[in-house]
Amino acid sequence: MTDITIVGAGIIGMMVAREYTDLGASVTLIDKNLAGHEASWAGGGMLFPINPEQQPEAVMRLFFESMTFFPKLIQQLYEVTEIDPEWLMSGLLILQSDDVQLLSTWCQQNGVITSQPPTELLSKLGCQPKEPLWLPEIYQVRNPRLLRALKYFLTLRNVTFMENCTLTGVKVKRQRIDKLETTSGLLPVNHLVLATGAWSGDNYQKIFPDKAYPRYMGMDVFPVKGQMIVVKGPQGYLDSIILQDGQYMIPRKDGRIIVGSTVESMVFDKSITTEVRENLTDFMYRLLPDLKKCVVEHQWSGLRPGTISGIPFIGCHQEYENLSFNCGHFRNGLSTSLASAKLLVDLIEKRSPTVDPSPYELNKSNFH
Numbered sequence: 001m002t003d004i005t006i007v008g009a010g011i012i013g014m015m016v017a018r019e020y021t022d023l024g025a026s027v028t029l030i031d032k033n034l035a036g037h038e039a040s041w042a043g044g045g046m047l048f049p050i051n052p053e054q055q056p057e058a059v060m061r062l063f064f065e066s067m068t069f070f071p072k073l074i075q076q077l078y079e080v081t082e083i084d085p086e087w088l089m090s091g092l093l094i095l096q097s098d099d100v101q102l103l104s105t106w107c108q109q110n111g112v113i114t115s116q117p118p119t120e121l122l123s124k125l126g127c128q129p130k131e132p133l134w135l136p137e138i139y140q141v142r143n144p145r146l147l148r149a150l151k152y153f154l155t156l157r158n159v160t161f162m163e164n165c166t167l168t169g170v171k172v173k174r175q176r177i178d179k180l181e182t183t184s185g186l187l188p189v190n191h192l193v194l195a196t197g198a199w200s201g202d203n204y205q206k207i208f209p210d211k212a213y214p215r216y217m218g219m220d221v222f223p224v225k226g227q228m229i230v231v232k233g234p235q236g237y238l239d240s241i242i243l244q245d246g247q248y249m250i251p252r253k254d255g256r257i258i259v260g261s262t263v264e265s266m267v268f269d270k271s272i273t274t275e276v277r278e279n280l281t282d283f284m285y286r287l288l289p290d291l292k293k294c295v296v297e298h299q300w301s302g303l304r305p306g307t308i309s310g311i312p313f314i315g316c317h318q319e320y321e322n323l324s325f326n327c328g329h330f331r332n333g334l335s336t337s338l339a340s341a342k343l344l345v346d347l348i349e350k351r352s353p354t355v356d357p358s359p360y361e362l363n364k365s366n367f368h
Contacts, residue, residue, distance in 0.1 A: 001188045002028040002160065005180065007167050007203060008195035009035035011143075011334050012326050014150045015341035016193055021157040023349070028160040030182065032199070035161055036147030039197050039333060042302025044228065044250045044258045045143040046241055047335045048092060048135070053099075053106035058311045058359035059332055064110070065339035065355060070139070073338065080156065083149035086142035086253055093117055094133040095125075095244040095287070103133060113137050121240055126289040140241060140250055143334060167196075170207050176322050177207070191322045191348065198223035198268070198303040200313075200327035207323070219313060219362060221328040223268050223303035227276040228260030231284070231294040238288065247283050257291070259284050270301045306330050314344050314360035324348055325362070 004020050006013045009031035017027045049055050074087040097103045107114050117134035169181035180187040196203045204219040235255035242249045250258040259280045305328050312328040326344045346353040
């Protein structure tokens, strides 16, 4: 029997698997799709929360701790897999903020370097920003490449991937999850981790189908759709991330520019629309008129896992001793993934956590 069974093979599930392989544990990752092909793949890869001064402190704690771990992870993945995740210090130009002074003060208090924006970058803009803020030490990663490297790395560590396998229910014995019912058959369980992103509420309901609870059965994680586009610009034309009113442009090494993203309906719908495509291209052309000759190569959408509080659920179930969860990271799953995984493993293994776990607990009234 596998030591740890993780349902959900996105960035969170794979980071938890990596933590456990460091301990020598055997791990099985189960995903209803291909590993890393939902929200983890769909995002832009910017390693900095949008509107950080408005984020819950619990989210920012995970972010800052994760960023201390990322360089070592990137180096390890590249050395082992020879896949370059394109970890880049792009810098971030914020063209507009609800309160520039508040954001500047927040950066100063949290050790985030700010300075005058590069003249060359400002000269490319089709607008004159009133109070631009330049954060030169903000990183990005090309998330599809990171996920591919991470999956290969875990495969080399003998992690079992069960893809296109859907959880349909569980069998419980003496307050423990005994077996998983899946589309691939029954699977015995030693310890179960639920890391299924926007689908976590639905999967939580599958674990506790006989209880009458409000929406999503006590784990209120819901889908928030985001649509994005990518264009192929001149290589080297843009090398910094630009953010305005929650929309951004993220340049890649090869000249491609990711433009996103919307915050849409709370339903399981990944359709794309012409209206959004036009809005995103208008945003890009308005800010960078030189890109008007570029055409959209691709448009896609992803479903972020939102929570009412904006804080993810990370912890162990208080009644079912071999059930834990790590989900609900909204837009910050990638940038908080390393600390989120470490915190969960600390709690399961009863190690002393470096992050206070209390903000991430499920409300006790929601336990069964």
